Amino acid sequence: MNEDEARVNLNIDRVRARPLPLKDDHVTLAHGSGGKASAALVEHVFMDAYGNDVLSQAGDSGVVATAELVQEHGTHLAMSTDSYVVNPIEFPGGNIGELAINGTVNDLAMAGAQPKFLTAGFVLEEGLAVSTLKTIVASMREAADKAGVKIIAGDTKVVPRGAADKLFITTAGVGVVPSNRTVGAEQVREGDVIILSGPIADHGMAVMMARGDLAIQAPIESDTQAVNGMVEALFTAAPDTRWLRDATRGGVATVCNELARATAKAVVLQDEGIKVRELTRAACDILGIDPLYVANEGTFLAVVPADQAQAALDALHTSGAPEATICGRIDAQPAASVVLVTGFGGTRMVDMLVGDPLPRIC
Amino acid sequence: MNEDEARVNLNIDRVRARPLPLKDDHVTLAHGSGGKASAALVEHVFMDAYGNDVLSQAGDSGVVATAELVQEHGTHLAMSTDSYVVNPIEFPGGNIGELAINGTVNDLAMAGAQPKFLTAGFVLEEGLAVSTLKTIVASMREAADKAGVKIIAGDTKVVPRGAADKLFITTAGVGVVPSNRTVGAEQVREGDVIILSGPIADHGMAVMMARGDLAIQAPIESDTQAVNGMVEALFTAAPDTRWLRDATRGGVATVCNELARATAKAVVLQDEGIKVRELTRAACDILGIDPLYVANEGTFLAVVPADQAQAALDALHTSGAPEATICGRIDAQPAASVVLVTGFGGTRMVDMLVGDPLPRIC
The missing domain is CATH 3.30.1330.10 (PurM-like, N-terminal domain)
Structure with a gap:
């Protein structure tokens, strides 16, 4: 077990007590990736200085902090x-x-x-x-x-x-x-269901294609859209919605790791619940990029109580997210970790992004 | 059209009917100056697109719009x-x-x-x-x-x-x-008094000196400071304060022109009421820059009713602005213009900034 794996298994108190190390003397592109280096920069530079009750409770797929x-x-x-x-x-x-x-x-x-x-x-x-x-x-x-x-x-x-x-x-x-x-990681319970509002990785791949410096071309369109209408429908159908996060920089993998870290619970994703459009998946395959780490700009994850999951899904389907799926659940173990269950029943750990495969995608 | 809308439209009819022309096909440094080119860019690009009730009534020393x-x-x-x-x-x-x-x-x-x-x-x-x-x-x-x-x-x-x-x-x-x-250009009346909270041009000249690409050196410090405490003291002493503006990009000359334009009245400045520190004035003289056009970052103008002017000044003197002065008044003529009355009793027109003598000072 390397140090990173060890860290992922720490409970929440120890994670908070031992922030990610900031090893660099200079800002690198990885610090803007939404992944590990970003988290380290935020913890060491911004939280240290700005730390106040509101900011300390914050968490965003973005970096320094978030809407609070x-x-x-x-x-x-x-x-x-x-x-x-x-x-x-x-x-x-x-x-x-x-x-x-x-x-x-x-x-x-x-x-x-x-x-x-x-x-x-x-x-x-x-x-x-x-x-x-x-x-x-x-x-x-x-x-x-x-x-x-x-x-x-x-x-x-x-x-x-x-x-x-x-x-x-x-x-x-x-x-x-x-x-x-009341939404937030502290509301999340074991047995809760994770909903994904649509297919992933379109935004990041659309921007990569648009740069024109790749040998491949594919008509992939960004998913950029406002989701506030869908969220209103979601709250009406599932008033006890626990947690919401748009899967921007760092993609689904990164926001799930943030959730796992903040709750000290397991985020168990089902591969079959995570849709990737055919062209987008092909582009990811060619470039060797895992779509789970690619940014979205109009696709979000919601954690809802199991007994409100179907209502939530139905509401999303009729409010602008026709391809929303149930993509996973919250478990106790492995604590503070994200695992992906594949179609063949195998599982693999999904770690936080290290470095930035796609800089400047937002 | 309600009364507020009517009033705003009346005041700026003359201006709005003939907006500043936007002559450029490409953005230039002048568009960031806070002067005429900035105003043209804002009117033609941003106001056209965003124009809503709130934004349309806005005005800031800055550019697109302002606190509203x-x-x-x-x-x-x-x-x-x-x-x-x-x-x-x-x-x-x-x-x-x-x-x-x-x-x-x-x-x-x-x-x-x-x-x-x-x-x-x-x-x-x-x-x-x-x-x-x-x-x-x-x-x-x-x-x-x-x-x-x-x-x-x-x-x-x-x-x-x-x-x-x-x-x-x-x-x-x-x-x-x-x-x-209720502060705003529409509150301003003839006979009102203009107060300046401190000496001008320090910020812009401090930044120029710090660039080190001038042949001169002078220990000039930026005036950057928060003025909200002074403003609270001002409202306590002069509850009918009409209008407030920090003289940032484009300096005192530019914000006074904006006031004159918005009110269609004359802003009459007294040279002797406008303090410039000795070193700052010397630096301006050497560079051929009029301190009236140099940015400040902690110095503001206030228009107050004449009968509250002395109380306002006293309040500023004891709340962090010991060098505040009365620097002018609002007159009817020359309409929509700014004039400076010199120590010798002469007057000169103070026009809006054209171009940008000091780019990237904020």
Whole structure:
């Protein structure tokens, strides 16, 4: 058993007591991957400095922290932020602007919040075509309308040519959390069922194809979409929904590892419950990338009580997620680990991502 | 059309009827200056696409829009965002992290809000020293503590070496607006008095000096600071404060032009009421830059009713702005213009900034 495996088997107290080591003196691409290096950077740099009650309880598929709940003046608010640096800025199925809106909407939805207001901060590279900027801004408006949110504030900075790559967007959002919703890893119980809202790995592979530096081409479209409507339907059908997470950077494997780590329970995935479209799987195979680690931008995992699982599934099927599946369950052992049960009945451990096979996909 | 909408439309009819032309096909550094080109970009690209009731009434020294008021669930919330790309990332008197906290705190304070919660999105260049990141993150925490706000969510992205310049930070913030406060250009009346909270041009010149590419050196420190405490004191002393604006990008000249444009009144500045520290003025003189156009990061303008001006000034003097001055007044003519009355009794028009003499100062 190597050190990593040993760590995975630690219970939650010991995991918290012994954070991931930060071995690097300089930032590497792996620190942006959503995997182990990201977690180490967050723990050592950001949590150490910012640590407060709200942030310490946070967890996101993203990095530093996440949407978290704030009770203020009788209203439960959730707030979230995400930066977008995807390359290229336009790809089949979407662009950086749509991604920036949907991503923050989804982060809020994953906190059980109803997204209301967004802000957008732009860093533009000198020389960017105004027509490109207009296209991106227009699709942000469209995405916001579709998600039912308003963009109420923004900022633009321009840096000299070469000091940024075309365009970066950081969105932040505020949502309101209905008082009867409590989602979080601490709500998760043994026997709970895990639901996956749709096929995985489309976004990451669509962006890879769009870069055009691969020898293969395939018409794969990003799954970028706002999921707040589906989440509302889910809560109506399964009011005791325990935990929600969109499987962005690091993919399903990474968010399941975060869940296993936070609960000190086992996340047991069923291979047959995890759909991958044929073209996407073929592209992953050719590149030697496991689709479980590829980013999604409109696909999420939900943990629900077993007796509400069918209702949850039915609700998702009729609210925009026709391909939602039951993809696993929560067990006691192996503690703090993720295992995948294959179609042949075999099992394999699914570890956290190390390094970043697909940089700049969001 | 309700009364508010009517009023806003009246005030800016002349401006809106003839928006600034957007002549460029590509983004230039001038579009990030906070001046005329910025305003044109905002009007043609962002307002066209995002335009909604909240955003349309917005105005900020920054660009796209600003902190604006949202009534939701009985609470008046203000929300704001700002991106920071300052070069170098550390300079006398502060660093990019401190700037990012203070800037968003100040944007909220300028909307009459009490800042509460902040988010921070980081874009990191591969190769950035982790020790540098730790220093910046630590000073963000310190700045947040000093301003009385909590950093509750964040995100980190890493881009390959050369795709960004070291580190960009976008902060967003939420504040609560006490129900008895209404600030905005539409509140401004002829005869109102303009107060300036301190000496100007320190931030921009400090950053210029820190770049080390000038033949001159001077120990000038940035004025970066959170002003929310001063603003609270101001509202206590002058509850009918009409309008507030921190004189960031584009400096005092630009925000005064925005005020003149939004009110269709004259902003009459008195040269003797505008303090510039000796070293800062000398540096401006050598570089041929008018301090009125240089960015500040902890200095603001307030328009107050004439009969509350002395109380406002006294309150500022004892709440962290000992050098606050009365620097001008609101007149009817010349409409929609800014004039500066010099010590010799002469006057000159102060136009909006064209181009950007000091790129990447925030």
